[in-house]
Amino acid sequence: MAFDIDVLRVKKGDNVDLSSVDTRGTPEWDGDDKDEGKAALPALNERLETLQELLYAQGTERLLVVIQAMDAGGKDGTVRHVFEGVNPTGVRVASFKRPTEAELAHDYLWRVHSQVPGDGEITIFNRSHYEDVLVVRVAELVPEDRWERRFDHIVNFEEMLVDEGTTIIKIFLHISKDEQKERLQERLDRPEKNWKFEEGDLGPRAQWDEYQKAFEDVLERTSTDDAPWYIVPADRKWYRNIAVSEIVIQTLERLDMSFPPPEEGLDKIVIPD
Ligand code: AMP
Ligand code: MG
Numbered sequence: 525m526a527f528d529i530d531v532l533r534v535k536k537g538d539n540v541d542l543s544s545v546d547t548r549g550t551p552e553w554d555g556d557d558k559d560e561g562k563a564a565l566p567a568l569n570e571r572l573e574t575l576q577e578l579l580y581a582q583g584t585e586r587l588l589v590v591i592q593a594m595d596a597g598g599k600d601g602t603v604r605h606v607f608e609g610v611n612p613t614g615v616r617v618a619s620f621k622r623p624t625e626a627e628l629a630h631d632y633l634w635r636v637h638s639q640v641p642g643d644g645e646i647t648i649f650n651r652s653h654y655e656d657v658l659v660v661r662v663a664e665l666v667p668e669d670r671w672e673r674r675f676d677h678i679v680n681f682e683e684m685l686v687d688e689g690t691t692i693i694k695i696f697l698h699i700s701k702d703e704q705k706e707r708l709q710e711r712l713d714r715p716e717k718n719w720k721f722e723e724g725d726l727g728p729r730a731q732w733d734e735y736q737k738a739f740e741d742v743l744e745r746t747s748t749d750d751a752p753w754y755i756v757p758a759d760r761k762w763y764r765n766i767a768v769s770e771i772v773i774q775t776l777e778r779l780d781m782s783f784p785p786p787e788e789g790l791d792k793i794v795i796p797d
Contacts, residue, residue: 527552527553527766527767527770527774528552529552529754529767529770529771529774529775531551531552532551532552532754532755532756532767532771533747533752533753533754534743534744534747534752534753534754534755535747536747536748536749538743538744538747539744540740540743540744540755541740542698542736542739542740542743542755543736545698545755545757546757547698547699547700547703547757547758547759548700548757548759548760549757549763550757550760550763551757551767552767552770553763553766553767558760558762561760561762561763561766562762564766565605565762565765565766565769568606568765568766568769568770568773569606569608569609569769570609571769571773572606572607572609572610572769572772572773572776573609573610573611575773575776575777575781576610576611576614576615576646576776577611577614578776578781578782578783579614579644579645579646579776579779579781580611580613580614580644580645581644581783581784582644582781582782582783582784583643583644583784584643584644584689585643585644585689585691585779585781586640586641586642586643586644586645586646586647586689586690586691587641587645587646587647587690587691587692587693587772587775587776588640588641588646588647588649588685588690588691588692588693589646589647589648589649589693589694589695589772590649590652590654590692590693590694590695591603591648591649591650591651591652591695591697592651592652592654592655592658592694592695592696592697592739592742593696593697593698593699593758594699594704594728594729594732594735595704595708595722595725595728595729596699596703596704596707596708596711596725597697597698597699597704597758598697598699598758598761598764599650599651599697600650601761601765602695602697602758602764602765602768603617603648603650605761605765606765606768606769606772607648610646614644614645614646615645615646615647615648616641616645616646616647616648617647617648617650618639618647618648618649618650619650619651620635620636620649620650620651620652620653620655621651623635632653632656632660632674633653633677633678633681636649636652636653637681640685640690641690653678653681654678654694654742654746656671656674657671657674657675657678657738657741657742658735658738658739658742659728661738662728662731662734662735662738663727675741675742675745675746678746679745679746679748679751682746682748682750682751683748683750683751685751686750686751691775691779692750692751693751693752693754693771693772693775694746694747694751694752694753694754695753695754695756695768695771696739696742696743696753696754696755696756697756697758697764698755698756698757698758699758699759700759701729701732703759704729705729708721708725708726708729743755754767754771756768756771
């Protein structure tokens with residue numbers, strides 16, 4: 525049975541209520557259990573590897589994958605598992621941290637625009653310009669009249685990228701507050717995960733509801749036909765990996781790519797001894 529990614533897509537005009545989306549849900553997955561879910565990933569990795577090679581070889585399409593989530597939402601793990609096996613030459617991850625002084629001395633899209641994919645490339649945004657209407661809004665880093673206008677800037681910016689030849693998909697990994705607690709606790713308990721623990725992450729956790737509201741506004745106001753958001757239930761990592769793989773793969777398949785035509789007369793060429 526085909527996995528219909530449209531079920532996860534936020535349509536224009538949708539009213540998004542994240543509390544009604546089950547973070548442990550497994551929409552469109554009709555396998556039995558976790559083991560079967562995990563076993564399905566390698567075949568998806570292979571399909572993505574083939575499509576990425578085609579994208580790179582054809583050298584005319586560009587794919588931007590934006591990933592957003594609460595802390596411990598699984599952004600890093602998703603990148604690692606979904607893109608396992610792709611050729612690193614054509615795939616890049618851009619991670620957006622707290623802006624540097626130089627970045628703060630420019631408009632908020634400046635650092636973002638310079639990282640978008642070029643011809644034949646896939647770029648994954650681990651966090652993105654959406655932080656500028658999420659953390660910036662909830663932590664009140666700029667006044668409301670400034671972040672409020674950013675929704676329109678962002679829709680227009682992405683429309684420009686799409687018009688000029690970039691394909692955009694945006695993924696919100698939706699975890700529950702309980703699941704976040706477990707994952708943060710694991711970062712405290714397991715020495716090899718200690719490096720990921722930041723006490724600062726407890727601030728956003730305390731403002732969970734404000735963040736969920738900010739995410740709902742993002743999903744409602746910036747999901748367009750050309751640059752759609754997908755809400756991926758992400759408490760179950762195996763499901764998250766399958767769903768994100770399907771979204772990326774099916775988006776690439778729709779590009780209907782082909783290898784560039786070979787140089788003339790290849791059949792007559794003899795490789796000298
Ligand atoms: P991590 O993804 O765990 O490396 O954390 C990156 C941190 O940078 C998070 O706390 C984000 O909220 C923060 N961050 C990313 N972009 C911005 C931004 N535009 N303004 C303020 N903080 C940001
Ligand atoms: Mg972090």
